[in-house]
Amino acid sequence: DSGVTQTPKHLITATGQRVTLRCSPRSGDLSVYWYQQSLDQGLQFLIQYYNGEERAKGNILERFSAQQFPDLHSELNLSSLELGDSALYFCASSVGGSITDTQYFGPGTRLTVL
Amino acid sequence: AQKVTQAQTEISVVEKEDVTLDCVYETRDTTYYLFWYKQPPSGELVFLIRRNSFDEQNEISGRYSWNFQKSTSSFNFTITASQVVDSAVYFCALSDPHQGGSEKLVFGKGTKLTVNP
Secondary structure: OOOOOEEOOOOOOOOOOEEEEEEEEHHHHHHHHEEEEOOOOEEEEEEEEOOOOEEEEEOOOOOEEEEEEOOOOOEEEEOOOOOHOOOOEEEEEEEOOOOOOOEEEEEEEEEOOO | OOOOOOOEEEEEEEOOOOEEEEEEEEOOOOEEEEEEEEEOOOOEEEEEEEOOOOOOOOOOEOOOEEEEHHOOOEEEEOOOOOOOHOEEEEEEEEEEEOHOOEEEEEOOOOOOEEEOO
């Protein structure tokens, strides 16, 4: 158990809908990362927050957004969902957000878009 | 751009065999970190090891060992005397620095290891 929690575990929804994925980092970690794992794209970095502020952006679509709240939990919002958004979404956290900090991953949220 | 290649898509071995998972990386940075993560059938990603680019010493942790060779840009992972519980997808990853000192990870496609009894 990494100490990172993600809810829900599974999510099934329809195209065009909007969903919110939630992540609670390990106690004491200030940085949260979101990754998407799909069969064709593999594991891809989406976005990073550090202490409430956006730190880095990766291959995140404009239909997706995220935020980190004062209690350091983070939410990833996915809207206008398409079939291709079906994937496993991971959240990771680290103490800081620098090159020396190891990222610990949550169990993931499996999103299925029908 | 950073790139990680895990050429072995799938490997199947019999219990107690040794197995090596290959990882080759590309980077222009002089300071970088390499990682291995394990993804068992349950799905979560489990951190195994982090090495920095200045430390080329091999590392051993129980049945696991890692061989980091800068000259060939490789960071290979060996499991000695494999066990059924080692069955998982193993990912090699490389740090990709951003401005402001933040880091993201660039992952290889993963190697699926099946250890048969």
